[in-house]
Amino acid sequence: xDAKLYFNKSDKRYINKDIEQIQPHESSxxxxxxxxxxxxxxxxxxxxxxTESNVLQANYLFLKDFGRYYYINNHTLEHGRVIVECxxxxxxxxxxxxxxxxxxxxxxNRDMSNMYLNDDKLKMYNYSLFKTINFKPQGNVYFDENKxxxxxxxxxxx
Amino acid sequence: xxTSIRNLNFNNGQSINLGFVTExxxxxxxxxxxxxxxxxxxxxxxxxxLEENYSSELxxxxxxxxxxxxxxxxxxxxxxxxxxxxxxxxxxxxxxETGGCFMWSAPNSGECHFHNxxxxxxxxxxxxxxxxxxxxxxxxxxxxxxxxxxxxxxxxDNELFLFxxxxxxxxxxxxxxxxxxxxxxxxxxxxxxxxxxxxxEWLDIWNQNQWIESSTSVSDWKMHYxxxxxxxxxxNSNPHPWKRxxxxxxxxxxxxxxxxxxxxxxLVGHYVPIEESxxxxxxxxxxxxxxxxxxxxxxxxxxxxxxxxxxxxxxxNFLQTGISRIYIPTQQQMTDFNKYxxxxxxxxxxxxxxxxxxxPLDYVENLGVCRLTGIPSSGTSSITFGxxxxxxxxxxxxxxxxxxxxxxxxxxxxxxxxxxxxANYTKLKIYIPYCGLYDLNADEFMISSKYGGCDIxxxxxxxxxxxxxxxxVKPERAQYDSYYGNMNSFMYQYNGxxxxxxxxxxxxxxxxxxxxxxxxxxxxxxxxxxxxxxxxSVMAQKVNVQHSGSIGTNFGYMGIxxxxxxxxxxxxxxxxxxxxxxxxTMYGYPSNKLVKLKNCKGFIKxxxxxxxxxxxxxxxxxxxxxKELLTGGVWI
Numbered sequence: 080x081d082a083k084l085y086f087n088k089s090d091k092r093y094i095n096k097d098i099e100q101i102q103p104h105e106s107s108x109x110x111x112x113x114x115x116x117x118x119x120x121x122x123x124x125x126x127x128x129x130t131e132s133n134v135l136q137a138n139y140l141f142l143k144d145f146g147r148y149y150y151i152n153n154h155t156l157e158h159g160r161v162i163v164e165c166x167x168x169x170x171x172x173x174x175x176x177x178x179x180x181x182x183x184x185x186x187x188n189r190d191m192s193n194m195y196l197n198d199d200k201l202k203m204y205n206y207s208l209f210k211t212i213n214f215k216p217q218g219n220v221y222f223d224e225n226k227x228x229x230x231x232x233x234x235x236x237x
Numbered sequence: 238x239x240t241s242i243r244n245l246n247f248n249n250g251q252s253i254n255l256g257f258v259t260e261x262x263x264x265x266x267x268x269x270x271x272x273x274x275x276x277x278x279x280x281x282x283x284x285x286x287l288e289e290n291y292s293s294e295l296x297x298x299x300x301x302x303x304x305x306x307x308x309x310x311x312x313x314x315x316x317x318x319x320x321x322x323x324x325x326x327x328x329x330x331x332x333x334e335t336g337g338c339f340m341w342s343a344p345n346s347g348e349c350h351f352h353n354x355x356x357x358x359x360x361x362x363x364x365x366x367x368x369x370x371x372x373x374x375x376x377x378x379x380x381x382x383x384x385x386x387x388x389x390x391x392x393x394d395n396e397l398f399l400f401x402x403x404x405x406x407x408x409x410x411x412x413x414x415x416x417x418x419x420x421x422x423x424x425x426x427x428x429x430x431x432x433x434x435x436x437x438e439w440l441d442i443w444n445q446n447q448w449i450e451s452s453t454s455v456s457d458w459k460m461h462y463x464x465x466x467x468x469x470x471x472x473n474s475n476p477h478p479w480k481r482x483x484x485x486x487x488x489x490x491x492x493x494x495x496x497x498x499x500x501x502x503x504l505v506g507h508y509v510p511i512e513e514s515x516x517x518x519x520x521x522x523x524x525x526x527x528x529x530x531x532x533x534x535x536x537x538x539x540x541x542x543x544x545x546x547x548x549x550x551x552x553x554n555f556l557q558t559g560i561s562r563i564y565i566p567t568q569q570q571m572t573d574f575n576k577y578x579x580x581x582x583x584x585x586x587x588x589x590x591x592x593x594x595x596x597p598l599d600y601v602e603n604l605g606v607c608r609l610t611g612i613p614s615s616g617t618s619s620i621t622f623g624x625x626x627x628x629x630x631x632x633x634x635x636x637x638x639x640x641x642x643x644x645x646x647x648x649x650x651x652x653x654x655x656x657x658x659x660a661n662y663t664k665l666k667i668y669i670p671y672c673g674l675y676d677l678n679a680d681e682f683m684i685s686s687k688y689g690g691c692d693i694x695x696x697x698x699x700x701x702x703x704x705x706x707x708x709x710v711k712p713e714r715a716q717y718d719s720y721y722g723n724m725n726s727f728m729y730q731y732n733g734x735x736x737x738x739x740x741x742x743x744x745x746x747x748x749x750x751x752x753x754x755x756x757x758x759x760x761x762x763x764x765x766x767x768x769x770x771x772x773x774s775v776m777a778q779k780v781n782v783q784h785s786g787s788i789g790t791n792f793g794y795m796g797i798x799x800x801x802x803x804x805x806x807x808x809x810x811x812x813x814x815x816x817x818x819x820x821x822t823m824y825g826y827p828s829n830k831l832v833k834l835k836n837c838k839g840f841i842k843x844x845x846x847x848x849x850x851x852x853x854x855x856x857x858x859x860x861x862x863x864k865e866l867l868t869g870g871v872w873i
Binding site for chain 1: 559560561562563564565566567568571574599600601602603604605606607608609610611612613620621622623624625631639641642643644645646647649652654655656657659670671693695701702704735736797798799800801802803804805806807808809810811821822824825826827828829830831832833834835837838839840841842843844846847848849852853854855856858859862863866867868869870871872873
């Protein structure tokens with residue numbers, strides 16, 4: 080089966096990974112020939128690489144026949160060969176289909192946001208910010224702390 | 238009218254002289270396509286030109302800088318071009334009388350991925366055009382700016398300097414801004430209703446009054462600004478290194494930038510991101526949408542109601558009958574009045590008899606002191622009570638009910654621009670002199686500065702007969718959406734008493750009169766016992782005037798005389814992050830929007846029930862893992 084080895088620089092949570100191909104020793108072939116350890120799983124395949132494949136430098140690979148990208152979980156050296164345990168990277172492998180999905184976002188960047196939803200991620204200090212704002216009178220009648228106005232209401236004032 | 242800015246400068250070396258010609262600029266290379274003299278153009282032509290040249294890429298924003306706009310002539314509107322938009326909404330121009338600057342945004346296809354400036358109008362000299370009765374002093378700048386998907390583009394290709402004055406002298410580039418009153422208004426597209434024209438969907442800005450005017454409340458806006466530049470002395474045409482005047486660089490983060498403010502010779506550029514949700518959103522969570530039925534109910538979602546007003550204060554016509562009179566004496570006049578009350582044999586016998594046979598307190602219905610200034614006087618007359626003219630003159634008022642208003646010194650605006658600005662996170666209290674300190678519902682008073690903020694009208698209605706008052710509280714904020722409803726009603730009312738009662742008790746007066754009667758005995762000469770018995774009988778019928786129960790009034794009189802509000806807001810703690818690793822990139826913001834994932838960038842978390850994996854060609858285990866990852870959060 081044809082494979083390509085990569086060094087993945089991205090966190091697993093990136094849909095599209097930043098990967099750099101690793102060439103085998105003394106070879107410029109685009110594809111590497113690898114063998115499965117049978118029976119194999121398409122999700123968690125185990126592959127056999129030669130030591131010349133430079134697979135020890137890789138943490139990521141692509142299997143042409145499966146059409147999937149894989150994380151390399153472990154390398155095991157055995158009798159001059161390298162057994163590689165992999166797990167499929169579903170995000171990168173199906174990125175085109177995933178990106179065509181119409182979904183409802185729980186969280187997203189600013190352009191996707193509705194800031195008036197409760198945000199359970201926000202951390203708040205245990206103190207508050209205070210602001211006071213005065214009112215200002217809109218006419219000539221208002222309460223004046225410097226004023227003392229007597230008012231007397233009398234009846235029989237005719 | 239003077240031109241506000243002389244040149245519009247592009248970083249690629251091209252510039253537009255704003256004072257005389259208007260040029261349209263194409264998408265590729267910003268090359269001029271058409272030159273139009275301002276006296277012959279109108280907005281309609283602008284749109285037609287764009288249709289001819291950019292049939293699939295209309296500008297999604299228009300800025301108008303300038304001075305005063307006046308009424309648009311409805312009679313001359315047609316169903317063509319932008320005039321189509323204005324039909325039935327001609328009065329919009331009237332809303333631009335201050336500042337005369339605005340921006341509208343008209344996203345239509347969502348396919349905007351360019352940072353380009355589309356065109357510019359100088360409408361300084363446009364009068365009596367085909368579509369307008371009159372307007373003056375403005376620059377209409379339709380433009381299109383949006384995310385550039387290619388992050389590898391050199392920054393210089395993304396730079397666009399809006400509203401930049403530029404010129405050259407023997408020493409190199411210099412800048413000039415010739416008008417110190419330049420303002421800009423803009424509006425957030427998200428709240429706008431849509432208007433469907435023949436070919437395009439426009440946003441209905443005309444019914445909006447939530448304009449942001451950058452010349453006011455600057456400090457409240459900063460949360461919304463991305464950049465703020467300040468320079469000085471621009472009005473004097475002093476040369477400055479032109480880079481100092483850089484106003485805005487359109488950067489690839491799906492935000493629109495706009496703004497400039499020149500006032501009193503100071504230039505302050507404000508850049509307000511105007512988010513265009515349609516460009517990336519299939520639909521949003523606006524419950525006005527008819528594509529879903531949130532909550533399952535079949536209500537009509539009509540949030541519009543009626544404004545509740547206090548109406549006018551009650552009339553005081555009954556005072557004209559002479560039943561009562563409200564005197565507003567000075568201290569000296571009150572002193573004279575007291576002297577009269579306590580007068581003895583120097584007064585005439587008839588008056589003394591009147592005093593003897595009836596206690597004056599029967600006719601003094603209320604006596605108090607308050608801190609109210611400006612009680613309107615209806616004239617001056619002699620204080621008369623119980624038919625006795627004291628001869629002591631005093632001003633009086635014919636207004637039994639007084640009504641006066643307060644408004645906030647500074648409007649309430651959002652602080653964080655998110656849910657934390659609302660109840661129960663944010664608390665709002667109001668102190669109303671003579672009534673007390675009360676909690677208000679922050680939701681009713683909170684609104685973004687984008688929509689003008691919220692004022693509070695505090696209206697007092699005082700009964701001068703008793704000192705009782707009612708204080709009404711009304712949030713005054715823009716009515717901007719049928720869903721959010723109107724909030725222009727008096728929502729609260731409280732009562733209190735503004736008088737500090739003076740100690741005119743029946744006991745005091747009884748003591749006074751007992752002594753007076755004793756002195757008067759020699760004048761009238763009845764038997765002392767008879768007089769005493771008669772006086773006791775009269776006194777026994779007195780209403781005991783009690784001014785108790787007003788202890789709150791005393792507190793009010795001694796308390797703070799200015800109403801105010803107290804806003805308590807939560808304080809957000811954020812990790813010490815930088816440009817690349819910040820809250821947005823690490824956590825994202827709450828969304829609840831239906832989107833196509835390819836239109837997203839950065840961190841996302843997806844609602845699991847909305848992930849349909851049947852379109853993904855994978856095994857079930859893989860599909861489950863995809864769901865798990867998308868709901869846990871991934872980066873695109």
